[in-house]
Amino acid sequence: MTTEHFPILQVVLPLLAAPVCLLIRHPRRCWWLAMTVSAATLVISVILISTVYASGPIVYHLGSWAAPWGIEYRIDRLNSLVLLIVSGIGSVVLLFAHGSLGFEVKRSRQYIFYTAWMLCLCGLLGMCATGDLFNIFVFLEISSLSMYLMIALGYEHRALNAVFSYLVMGTIGATFFLIGVGLLYALTGTLNLVDLSNRLEPIAGSPTVLTAFAFIILGIGIKAAVFPLHWWLPDAYRYAPNSATALLACTASKVAVYLIIRFVYDLFGPGFSFKSVQLTEVLLAAGVSATLLMSTVAVFQNDIKKMFAYSSVAQVGYMVIGISLASVAGVTAALLHMFNHAVIKSALFMALGTAFVRTGGFSIDQIQGMGRYMPWTMAALLVAGLSLVGVPLTAGFVSKWYLILAAIEHDYLWLAIIVVAGSLLTLAYVWRVIEAGYFKPIPNHIEQRREAGAGLLVPLWILVLANLYFGIDTSLTLGAAHGAARALLGIAQ
């Protein structure tokens, strides 16, 4: 086997592992298989990103059918970064799932969870890797359907209602996307992204293109939970098993944001998106409202998991703001935050999942005094929380810095102030958690007052340390984000 098949191998491996999981049924063996496959995808994406940086984009033709007839997989600076996020953080979260799943999902059902996980991984990686519009739709649905399954395995029966709303919204979003794809195909007769982009240029003024653009952005916007299309998200995040929430938060919404970037900057091109359609105003309004409103809502949540779920919507708002600015600094900020927020939020949700093992719930009263009997878990919450706020030397600071920089570059001082106002609201809700965890007395009903096991703490702290590492050494993240942003805006490297 040569490296040339890696782009497809990464997608096919989890796809093949899924039915095998279904057949094995034994939870531990399923996990081993899933973990091996997940680690393999991580290795592949590391190889892919280094190849892309060494020798430019990788183009792979499925079954050797040349584009635009065959399906093309195209790995460039942008999606190699997203592939790395999905496979890397996905692997760490899977490591965590091994320890945490036992507390939430019955043993007899765990194999379903791993099967769904593999399908979801396949869908997410496929969405990133493919260069074919219809392929994106198929992978989108694969990942969505498997995600519904994972959330439905949540131990509270409200999970079922949450999934149902998510399913309805998700299906509407995917169908919108499908309509947009159909319209573009009717116009150009091609589904290949590169080919399509070239053919769209001369007919950019056509109302059909506009309609297709609107349907596609709306459809993906629902998936990415761009405000105000977010309302399925808080419940879905809240009632999913903790490891699934971490996976959702760090990968699913990020891939959707990636797709928005891909379509806005690559497929339709910044000239169309920002001059003909004036997307800046729309996205800016959505991003700013998300940041301010959703952070405010988060401040008043008494359920910490829900608080962080609303916070996710707010943080997607930051990425949307970055995208809307249509400049290198803005896109760099959006990509940086995509990466950093994946690291931050998955750490936070994993810390909550670890706390859940002893507290049995997510309400702010239940974690009181946790710093005393679970010092490592609470410290993880503290560090990841500060990173979410954007304190220097954490990952969150770097993306906030670039976002403010992008705003000031556009002479939007007000936007810079809104960005930091969002940070302060973040501080307000993060601090409620910290204060309860460190300075309040332990409630009486907590029986087992000791730290969780290493199986949970090790993956958690891998991500917490990643938060610190990417706050200090930014050469990898910043280099990748900056390179991708320059490529998207057509500025020579």
Added chain:
Amino acid sequence: MNPELHLILCIATPLLGAGGILAAGQRPNLREAITLSTAVTLFALVLALNLHPEPYSPTARPFEIFPALTIAFSLEPLGLLFSVVSSGLWIVTSVYSIGYMRGNREKHQTRFYFFFAVSIAAAQGVALADNLFTLFIFYEALTLCTYPLVAHKGNDNALRGGRVYLGLLLTTSIGFLLVAMVWTWQLAGSLQFVEGGLLTGRLEGGTLLALLALYLFGIGKAALMPFHRWLPAAMVAPTPVSALLHAVAVVKAGVFTVLKVTVYIFGLDTLFQSNAAAVMMWVAAATLLLASVTALRKDNLKARLAYSTISQLSYVTLGAMLATSMGVVGGAYQIAAHALAKITLFFCAGAIYVAAHKSEVSQLDGLGRVMPFTFGAFFVASLSIIGIPPLAGSWSKWYLMLGAAESQHWAMIVVLIISSLLTIAYLMPVPLRGFFAGSGNDNQGFQWRNVREAPGTCVVPLCLTALACAVLFFLGDSLYRLILPIAGQQ
């Protein structure tokens, strides 16, 4: 010693000490010994910084976060001054806090000493920062690691105070200072402290005022009104914390940053020629007077001292905004002089609380006669803050007035004089009541029958710092020569 290593050691020593304190948590005597020896070592290290042949050149660069944004340390006169003041006073405060914490049987003492040491490390980082970014990191670290000290008692009152403290300091620093920094970075491409000013010639008019306001309000630790509420809120902390951190390290880190930004980011010439500085100077003058008036109306001794601190801090900001060399010298001098005097006053307040459990000014009648050393020190330190020779505070007032005259802001001279009068009015009642009030009344003597001076570990440090107020007066000239080069006159 290698000068770069020397700089790093100045920050690492208290951190190592903090580690030792944590390790020795179960054995109080060993723990306190570690605190004290770390404090002495640090002070010796900082003093030795002076011995390098080229004192202001060493630079240490551990790493670069992203292009033109490095973490680096270097030594320059203002930083040296702040570093010496904060590390020197840590020794006396350590002695004092051992007496205070044990005398009051406080809980969680290990946590207390640990965060105290970490805070000192952060203060050293602020002092030795080579660029604004490094300074910002340690500035934020200082906020975060003083929070557990403020909320030390853990009851609702302490938590509420802590929330205000953290909320205001982080709001201003993230909300304004960070934006100002990014803006500066965008304008100048770096955040390096440059002699003569990084932004010289890069902006003017309204933009200059906007950026200056972002900086001055953003440096919340300088307690410019209306962002001063955190300082009284921080008074829920145990007294040694109020003494060292909220009279010296934290607040001085604030005004120190103001001076650094004025001198090295904006440049005195740029500010002198613009109206922006004059606008902010009036904000400082208003803070100075309003805080003094508020202090007059506070009966609680620590609250009165807190408002006094707000007022005195504005002297530094005002000096910086005069944008003349004398103004900067006066401001720098004020950092040292006010630190010594205010720490004495807080030590006295704490000693009174330990000995007599009194915290209101109106309850102190006649107490001075049984606690002569404490009230005597209070008297000396008050005189220094008012600005009466031969005490340290007189120099800072002198240079500030010179600066005001130099830039022909005559109104500022009036403000300074009124403020001195107000200072007399709110500080003097304490020793006067202590020594003279109710002297004809036998009941008073009866009331204090069982009261004695606080333990030696409390009284000795406060006498030492009161004495230092006088000593610093005679070091006026050397301090002047230390600061003057950076203010633009050789």
Added chain:
Amino acid sequence: MIDFGNIIYWVVVFLMMTGLYLVLASGNLIKKVVGLNIFQSSVFILYISLGKIAGGTAPIFAEGIERYANPLPHVLILTAIVVGVATTAVALALAVRIYAVYGSVEEADIEKQEVDAD
């Protein structure tokens, strides 16, 4: 006056709106699933009509066949139909589970039970 050449699009839009309305306005979970199906069907019709050419035959390569329909959209929509069936299956399975827990598939009932439980 409606342009009859585009009548297929009017059908698509009508079905789409009917489906969406049903999804959003109905409080019954099963009816929501029905609405989703109608909504998706409209897109299927859209795709099928894209490939169809007036007078075209099936795309079989044989003697005498010159005009034939574009097979690609039909193939695509076959995939989308499969996806739609899978989604419907998941949605109905969820409805069954919800019915088992709450004894109802009416949103109002479920919500009332949840509020009572809090």
